[in-house]
Amino acid sequence: MAVLFGAVLLAGAAAGAWGEASPAPWRSSSESARLAARDLDGADLSPAQAERLVGESGDRWAAYLSPEEYADLTGGRYLGVGLSVGRSGGTTAVSAVVPGGPAAEAGIAAGDRLLHVDGVPADQLPVTDVVARLRGQRAGTPVALSVQRADGPVRDVVLTRAVLAAREVEVDRVRPGVVRIAVHAFTEGVAAQVREAARGSQGLVLDLRGSSGGLVEEAVATASLFLDGGPVASYQEHGETRELTAAPGGDTATPLVVLVDGGTMSSAELLAGALQDRCRAVLVGTRTFGKGSVQQPNRLADGSVVELTVGRWSTPSGHTPDGVGLLPDVPAPAGGDAAGLALQVLAGLRARG
Known part of the structure; x- marks a missing residue:
């Protein structure tokens, strides 16, 4: 069985349900938790059902990936804005920027302080949550950042998440x-x-x-x-x-x-x-x-994957x-x-x- 120790590469943490209407009833978190506790390989779930399961699992590292997204994850591509973050002395800062990515094109550079992600103070979030908010769940979605270089002015930018080819x-x-x-x-x-x-x-x-x-x-x-x-x-x-x-x-x-x-x-x-x-x-x-933590990829009937800790x-x-x-x-x-x-x-x- 394959295992992943880094689902954050592509999907990050699923903090809640995606809110799509589900054609079949997943009525309670306890029902989802029971399903999440067993092997899901081959399960015939729609994308909305799988996403609802992930959202209700309570697993911060759980993720639902389409067949294309899982291929991106394992093959060296990932969803994000092209920056890495770290924290020192309570301050959240950009540690690296991918050349040609959305962050680089917006002029963000390593060493810039990351102040807010979608209006939430970055320093008040665990770094794991900052990473998950930057990664997001789908390409083409926006994320609003406030950044500051040294003692310069605060700059607000909106980046569009993209699937980036990584040189690993x-x-x-x-x-x-x-x-x-x-x-x-x-x-x-x-x-x-x-x-x-x-x-x-x-x-x-x-x-x-x-x-x-x-x-x-x-x-x-x-x-x-x-x-x-x-x-x-x-x-x-x-x-x-x-x-x-x-x-x-x-x-x-x-x-x-x-x-x-x-x-x-x-x-x-x-x-x-x-x-x-x-x-x-x-x-x-x-x-x-x-x-x-260790995530197990469970391949569903349609080739998509649910990752659960x-x-x-x-x-x-x-x-x-x-x-x-x-x-x-x-x-x-x-x-x-x-x-x-x-x-x-x-x-x-x-x-x-």
């Missing part, structure tokens, strides 16, 4: 023999791209800052590149413990530093937690997001990051050069041999 892996040869590999999300083929990028390097910086999760199989396959078998994570599914293990034969010798921040979530946290617990990498940066996952040492995140081994000072610090730590690891 970016590679920089930062120094002779040293490679920085940024993984923005774990979609199909990411592990193979990381393997190719790491080939022949003498030191690696795996940059998971702002990495929003995705396919757990790809995260485990990426962990397998740097581990020689053994545990990666475990998760609870309907009361049963399931183990995720690395394939044997990974590179355990090349010095490795992993960059993390408040946007590192879900499958990215799973990878970082495994490498940290197994003493394979040094984590540098700031506390991660703290999404420790089925459990929580833990690192090899038994720590669950849900709600608390992972702490880096080497904290980066607020406003400091985390990437430069990662290179300093990597230089120390290489000098030690």
Whole structure:
């Protein structure tokens, strides 16, 4: 069974029913909850019924995806406005902007403070809710933002959500023999791209800052590149413990530093937690997001998918990051050069041999 540790990539959290009329009665939240508790694979539900089920489930990470939307999710496309956010000292700010996306076209830049989302103060919302409000549920829908650059004037902009093609892996040869590999999300083929990028390097910086999760199989396959078998994570599914293990034969010798921040979530946290617990990498940066839940995709009769939370996952040492995140081994000072610090730590690891 496939599992997703990052449904927020496309649909985010469903905070309530979409309000469409349902041709068949889903009259109570308890009825929906009973249906949500069992396997929905093959269920003959209309889109309105599935959306109502998600809305009444009480599951903040539940989502209904059309066949096209699910293909986008797993294939490296996502719904949103093309920005990532983080929080430091109670302030919500833009941490990254996708070139060519709606946010970039509106002139929003990394470092801008995000003040309001659809009129709601961003600092008063959990970051998860800010992300969900930005992502929305359908392409072509508007979201109103208030942003501020440094001490400049507050600027109100309305962005239109779009399905964005993601370049999930970016590679920089930062120094002779040293490679920085940024993984923005774990979609199909990411592990193979990381393997190719790491080939022949003498030191690696795996940059998971702002990495929003995705396919757990790809995260485990990426962990397998740097581990020689053994545990990666475990998760609870309907009361049963399931183990995720690395394939044997990974590179355990090349010095490795992993960059993390408040946007590192879900499958990215799973990878970082495994490498940290197994003493394979040094984590540098700031506390991660703290999404420790597991979503099961249930494919309905028409090919659409309902994702529902089925459990929580833990690192090899038994720590669950849900709600608390992972702490880096080497904290980066607020406003400091985390990437430069990662290179300093990597230089120390290489000098030690």
